[in-house]
Amino acid sequence: MTADKARKKAIRARVAATGDSYTRARRKIAGSPGRDFQPRRVAVFGAGYIGLVTGACFAELGHQVILRDVQPEKIRMLQAGEVPIFEPGLGDLLAANKDRLSFTVDAADAVRDAEVVYVCVDTPPTASGDADLSRVWAVIDSLKGVSTDRLAALVMKSTVPVGTGERVRAALDDAGLAHVGYAANPEFTSEGRAVRTFLRPDRVVIGAADEESAGLVTALHGGVDGPVEVMRIADAEMVKLASNALLATKISFINEIATVCEATGADVEAVAKAIGMDSRLGPHFLRAGLGYGGSCFPKDSRALRVMASNTGHPFQLLSAVIEVNELQPRRAIQRLKNELGTLKRRRIALLGMTFKAGTDDMREAPSTVVASRLLAEGADIHCWDPLARPGEAEPWTSATRHASPVQAMTGADAAMVITEWPQLRQVDWTAARHAMRNPLIFDGRNLLDPKKMRATGFTYIGVGRP
Template identity: 40%
Template sequence: MKISIVGCGYVGTVTGVCFADFGHDIIFYDIDGKKLDLLARGEAPIYEPSLDGLIRKNREHLVTTPDLTAAVRDTDITFVCVGTPSRQDGSIDLAYILSAGATIGEGLQEMPGFHSIIVKSTVFPGSTEGPVRSVIEQESGKQAFVDFGLGSNPEFLREGNAVRDFCEPDRIVLGTGDTRTARMLGNLYASFTCPKIETSIRTAEMIKYASNAFLATKISFANEIGNLAKKLGIDSEEVFAGVGLDSRIGPAFFRTGIGFGGSCFPKDVRALIAGAGGHGEDLHVLHAALRVNEDQPLRLFRLIQARIPDLKGRRIGILGLAFKPDTDDVRESRAIPIVRALLDAGADIIAYDPLAMENFAALFPQIDYAPSARAVLSADAVLITTEWEEFEHLDYSGATVIDGRRIAAASRTAEIYEGVCW
């Protein structure tokens, strides 16, 4: 099948490259010419383990273009994988997806046959069949589902594990509004053996939001119980080892610490809350999940403040800047509020991350960045904010460590050690 991919971020690049590995021909489009240049040279425009090798392996199936209308005309199906950032009130901003939809609509004007447009971007239920459909129809001059079809195929990709998640998914959700698009998506995913949910577009959109909202809530629940367990002298890890054995609950996402970040969970929970508010529903549980998550990293700050009441001029080390290991992404990183609080208190900061220092420096150019993790350990105290495997191989002897991610090596070897929930 010939597939056009709109947007070469995490979702678009991984989707296109993995489809190419299944033998499909891919045309990439992005408004950022640098991303297209990298892909044309056989390099990934994002950091994701194993992706560069997969691009090199499938270069004959991968082309790039700065002309989206031509890409639409030359392919059978288009996947829209652009960002849907948050507005000030938490609702999603559809500007990028509507801009892409308008250009796709222009490309449909010269289409000789049927074309399917599939939204992989995370959008509030009703967006694809509402504003996205309207802008495509307006620019194409055609009626919906006559010469083109719409669908929702949400992604469930974890940064750092996205290639495997695409190739070996837990489930595939196929939301469609017409039989031809349903057939096309069915054929595209025919070789996948995981459960496939064939449903309406709105339901597919809601499955994505509900999935992320539940996982975010599970993390906040674990942290809230972990905060109490710490005060009671109970190890939260043992608690959730027992809780997770219940088949109705499961063990995933019960790792207590300083909360969730990244490009999905915070944004999607806020968007679901804002969207629900527009329909007269107040999602109390999700409001609480966000409040817990916003306070959790500040608990780490309060622990260091309890040990060093006057932080002015004190050298504080930060280990980990990415929102999670195996990525250079710092969006909503839990290190951000911690660094802000330390700077407000007058601390001097030295930080290290294997991949994310350049991105973090764009936010905080005033702090020092270390050449190695070991160089951070000479600080007056060290805060661990990302659970990189590298940090498990350090000797923390002589260091004061306040740990937000449960690094076992630190608990064994640090001179003074305390965990945020343990």
């Protein structure tokens, strides 16, 4: 065994034994970040989900990081050691690296000593469906009038349309910042595993027009356990959009197969398992359910379709993917109506609210569509979720939230598994059956064992299951 292989084996053994991140374990075993390591001063604009993970992970890698956000309350929370979002391991990472992290609302303060500025701001859709880049331009404006002698590069982590890099380069030049390099470094964050996917990614994509910027961003990721792919800026911008569109396509495809399975008597779980064994296809994202949600897949799929439409190309495949996903939670309501006849004055328990397990994120969650449709049908909604933060808006202001799944199901005419929370596998389903008025369960994530649920006395309905 070579020395390098032995070192990697020792690091992985420590990760498994202690729960340390790969980078922390590497440092502890090596004793230092390495002779060639050069810590940088990094300013991260946007302390949202992507910005916080990016800042915390760069600090973990040994860089000095300042995070800037326009929301004073968020900055006050971070300065007090509180984490405004839930992400496994993020709070520990922020606490462990507090000496290398600072927070501010002052853009000039963030930029003043920075060698690299990372842009991690929102780019929501406008009325036309195009990305709203106003926050991106605001970051560039904040560089004006500030001493930027140390600033070597502006790096785009926000999801932007292809061609944005050219516009940003021109804006930097117009602002007298021709000496500042530019690179695209798109994020491929998986919520619930964000820290791990940053420090041990499938790949780090870097788009740059010059070797200096590419080398700087590559060096920033020293200690990250994953391959680096350097390419042109436009290619990197497209990789982000295309990757999410392809993953969304796999989800919509298996949901269409599930619908055919329901009509023919096949079981989508068995079908998907066998499909996933093909090395050309793989098992990932072949889980039938209520469709995709979150901050990336819906937004990025629509953005790519709009971008294609702007070039005169109707992206028909992607349009079908989006349509299938939008219909999926509505199909669940129809299947419930087929069983109950009417939903008016029916008490329905929603088990899970967030768009996926392991996060408190409610953005584009299928539960919101389900709950809205139930309200429109006249149903009484009771829900449970361990982390969800739905805010003060309908349909959630009209729903009753409970501390446990069984409490939510008490007196219910039906229960719907909306999010694949592992806690639901531990529920006392015998107690739940006795607590319900009508023991009907719609398993929107195929999380539960149909045979066990039926043996317990439930009428069980899954997605794509006979």
